[in-house]
Amino acid sequence: MVHAVKIRPLKDTKVFEPIRIGDHTLSNRVVFAPTTRRRALDDHTPSDLQLKYYSDRSEYAGSLLITEGTFVSEEAGLYTNVPGIWSQKQEQAWRKITDKVHENGSYISCQLWNLGRTADPVLLKERGYDFVSSSAVYFSEDSKRMAEESGNPLRALKTEEVEKMVNETYVNAAQRAINAGFDYIELHCAHGYLLDQFLQPCSNKRTDKYGGSIENRARIVLEIVDKLIETIGSHRIGLRISPWAKFQNMLAEKDEVHPITTFSYLLHELQRRADKGTELAYISIVEPRAEGNETVEPSKIAGDNSFVYNVWKGGVLRTGNYTYDVPYFYRALADAEDNRTLIGFSRFYTSNPDLVHRLKEGLSLTPYDRSTFYIKSNRGYNTFLRYGEENEIHKETEETEFPRPIS
Numbered sequence: 001m002v003h004a005v006k007i008r009p010l011k012d013t014k015v016f017e018p019i020r021i022g023d024h025t026l027s028n029r030v031v032f033a034p035t036t037r038r039r040a041l042d043d044h045t046p047s048d049l050q051l052k053y054y055s056d057r058s059e060y061a062g063s064l065l066i067t068e069g070t071f072v073s074e075e076a077g078l079y080t081n082v083p084g085i086w087s088q089k090q091e092q093a094w095r096k097i098t099d100k101v102h103e104n105g106s107y108i109s110c111q112l113w114n115l116g117r118t119a120d121p122v123l124l125k126e127r128g129y130d131f132v133s134s135s136a137v138y139f140s141e142d143s144k145r146m147a148e149e150s151g152n153p154l155r156a157l158k159t160e161e162v163e164k165m166v167n168e169t170y171v172n173a174a175q176r177a178i179n180a181g182f183d184y185i186e187l188h189c190a191h192g193y194l195l196d197q198f199l200q201p202c203s204n205k206r207t208d209k210y211g212g213s214i215e216n217r218a219r220i221v222l223e224i225v226d227k228l229i230e231t232i233g234s235h236r237i238g239l240r241i242s243p244w245a246k247f248q249n250m251l252a253e254k255d256e257v258h259p260i261t262t263f264s265y266l267l268h269e270l271q272r273r274a275d276k277g278t279e280l281a282y283i284s285i286v287e288p289r290a291e292g293n294e295t296v297e298p299s300k301i302a303g304d305n306s307f308v309y310n311v312w313k314g315g316v317l318r319t320g321n322y323t324y325d326v327p328y329f330y331r332a333l334a335d336a337e338d339n340r341t342l343i344g345f346s347r348f349y350t351s352n353p354d355l356v357h358r359l360k361e362g363l364s365l366t367p368y369d370r371s372t373f374y375i376k377s378n379r380g381y382n383t384f385l386r387y388g389e390e391n392e393i394h395k396e397t398e399e400t401e402f403p404r405p406i407s
């Protein structure tokens with residue numbers, strides 16, 4: 001039996017004061033952080049299950065939601081039932097979701113995702129795609145074995161392919177996201193996925209203009225940012241980093257260049273653009289207490305994110321560390337004081353569709369169920385209810401309810 005998590009009410013605190021992010025004023029600082037749940041259709045188009053899911057989580061007007069990682073192209077991913085935003089069909093389905101979020105008075109950002117070396121080489125091979133990264137450095141022995149056995153060994157992207165990624169792939173995805181009604185896009189540069197593979201030395205051994213020095217490792221991200229500033233505007237761009245995460249065998253502070261050095265450069269460059277009038281909407285940082293879908297023991301935490309605030313002066317979203325001090329939320333209250341920090345929740349937002357309302361009123365939280373995170377059925381997805389709603393268990397129906405096209 002899992003128990004409800006008791007909490008204190010956060011109304012009358014800074015967490016429930018408005019904050020401006022890009023061109024929008026949010027009514028509160030609680031954000032649904034990106035959370036993979038694999039309930040899209042098999043062709044990576046958003047489904048009816050996702051429509052209900054995002055609609056329910058946007059009911060507290062003025063809230064900000066960020067989508068789960070959403071593939072920028074077919075070859076960027078192929079993890080099953082993860083949504084994409086490269087095609088017109090996907091754009092049209094997302095439009096129905098963003099319309100609902102807007103009807104509810106809330107805002108939504110689309111997280112743009114590209115796996116690189118953490119993709120599945122076998123799935124890529126089946127579709128005729130190469131397995132690519134910044135360099136041919138596998139992230140695990142398993143990945144290496146699968147790649148070699150399937151005849152799809154990891155290779156470094158050619159310089160022209162990187163340029164195409166900057167000028168075409170990310171521009172197409174971001175423009176489709178804006179056409180689909182998203183208020184922001186978020187560049188996923190965290191957790192050892194493709195853009196992080198370029199940023200950090202352990203996975204970037206290139207000798208062209210995209211590797212070697214810190215400036216070169218950060219070049220792809222900054223070129224994408226500049227391209228998107230031109231095409232969709234800086235006020236619509238967010239960017240996520242995880243300087244301390246060792247998820248998927250990144251090395252973080254054990255790498256040959258310390259993450260504070262690498263990420264301070266990136267943030268400094270973004271601040272320089274802000275000083276020239278093109279400030280990004282927000283920088284999202286993963287707290288060292290979390291990495292990917294895992295939790296880090298406090299004794300293993302090597303650093304903290306305070307350096308971000310010394311370099312970057314705009315909006316910050318922090319995630320991964322706000323439910324360890326329940327019922328008090330000391331950390332969230334302290335962070336909200338600076339009027340530029342957003343308080344991100346992920347796992348508890350999945351199991352509490354009305355999380356913002358519960359936090360406001362101090363209504364206890366429903367625990368999440370890790371076993372249902374990545375299954376394809378509706379179980380553990382739209383089966384978490386608002387506070388006080390009757391929780392009838394329709395286990396069989398939930399398990400046979402699969403994603404369908406949005407009608």
Ligand code: PHB
Binds near residue numbers: 036069191292
């Ligand atoms: C995951 O699917 O577990 C996942 C996805 C994206 C992240 C972290 C974890 O940034």
